[in-house]
Amino acid sequence: MKLLTLPGVFVPISDSWMLADAIRQEAIGPGSQALDVCTGSGVLALAAAECGATTTAIDVSRRALLTVPLNAIRHGLRVRTLRGRTFARVAGEQFDLIVSNPPYVPSPRPDVPRQGASRAWEAGHDGRIVLDALCDEAPAHLRPGGALLLVHSSLIGTDATLERLQRAGLVDVEVRACERARWAR
Numbered sequence: 001m002k003l004l005t006l007p008g009v010f011v012p013i014s015d016s017w018m019l020a021d022a023i024r025q026e027a028i029g030p031g032s033q034a035l036d037v038c039t040g041s042g043v044l045a046l047a048a049a050e051c052g053a054t055t056t057a058i059d060v061s062r063r064a065l066l067t068v069p070l071n072a073i074r075h076g077l078r079v080r081t082l083r084g085r086t087f088a089r090v091a092g093e094q095f096d097l098i099v100s101n102p103p104y105v106p107s108p109r110p111d112v113p114r115q116g117a118s119r120a121w122e123a124g125h126d127g128r129i130v131l132d133a134l135c136d137e138a139p140a141h142l143r144p145g146g147a148l149l150l151v152h153s154s155l156i157g158t159d160a161t162l163e164r165l166q167r168a169g170l171v172d173v174e175v176r177a178c179e180r181a182r183w184a185r
Contacts (some may be wrong), residue, residue: 001020001043001047001075002069002074003041003042003046003067004041004067004070004074005040005041005067006063006064006067006070006073006174007063008061008063008116009040009041009061009063009067009120009175010041010064010117010120010121012040012041012043012101013043015042015101015151016040016041016044016151018041018151018177019044019059019151020043020044020047020151021022022149022176023044023048023051023097023099023149024050024051024176025058025183026051026058026097026144026147026149028048028052028053028096028097028136028167029051029052029053029112030050030052030053031052032051032052032053032054032096032097033053033054033055033056033093033094033095033096033097034048034049034051034054034055034056034096034097034098034099035056035057035058035095035097035098035141036048036055036056036057036058036089036093036094036099036100037058037086037087037097037100037102037134038058038059038066038097038100038102038103038122039057039059039065039068039081040058040061040064040067040101041067041068041071041113041130042064042068042071042072042079043056043059043071043097044057044100044101045068045072045079046068046071046072046077046079048097048099048159049072049078049079049130050077051077051114053096053097053165054080055077055079056079056080056081056082056090056093056095057079057080057081057082057087058081058082058083058086058089058090059081059084059086059115060083060084060085060119060175061081061120062083063082063121065082065083067133068081069081069140070178075170080152084129085133085139085140086134087140087141090141093141093148094141094143095142095143095146095150096142096143096145096146096147096151097103097146097147098138098141098142098146098147098148099148099150100134100149101150101151102123102130102131102134102150102151102152103119103120103121103123103127103129103130103132104121104123104127104128104130104131104135104151104152104156105154106123106125106126106127106155106156106157107123107125108125109125110125111129112129112130115185117128118123118176125155126156127152127153128145128156128157128160131150131152131156131161132164133162134148135150135161135165135166135168136151136164136166138165138170139168139169139170140169148160148165148170149176153177158175162174162175167179172183181184
């Protein structure tokens with residue numbers, strides 16, 4: 001899938017494409033609802049829409065939210081876009097599939113950047129600010145039998161993520177795929 005990205009919008013790297021492949025392996029299709037949190041270019045939302053799911057994409061970046069519809073139109077797909085960080089804009093909604101490639105790179109900053117391209121990857125001292133919020137909030141937005149697919153670096157603690165998801169009430173929590181990231185900058 002060829003994507004356009006406006007200046008300042010994160011260009012997908014290998015972990016995004018790995019997650020897009022995992023989406024295609026999920027049992028979603030027409031009638032299912034999918035949510036992509038931290039959508040960036042929209043590659044994950046588009047992968048879910050290609051499978052036939054009614055798809056919503058959320059991001060804090062206005063440029064990302066302009067990029068997603070451009071890519072959707074280019075590929076003949078529909079994606080609803082909402083501005084926000086995690087789940088506030090979809091309060092009360094539930095989904096069959098939630099996907100996210102959130103910011104997860106440890107940073108010298110104690111918080112996430114409020115502007116600039118680095119807010120697509122920087123996530124506080126431990127790299128977990130956005131990831132932990134996703135782990136804590138996602139179960140309330142999953143339909144029974146729904147799935148949550150996340151990407152992050154093993155450098156910020158895979159076991160910590162698995163434990164957090166289990167504490168939040170998810171079952172059958174597992175690592176489905178591992179890949180050494182290839183950065184194209």
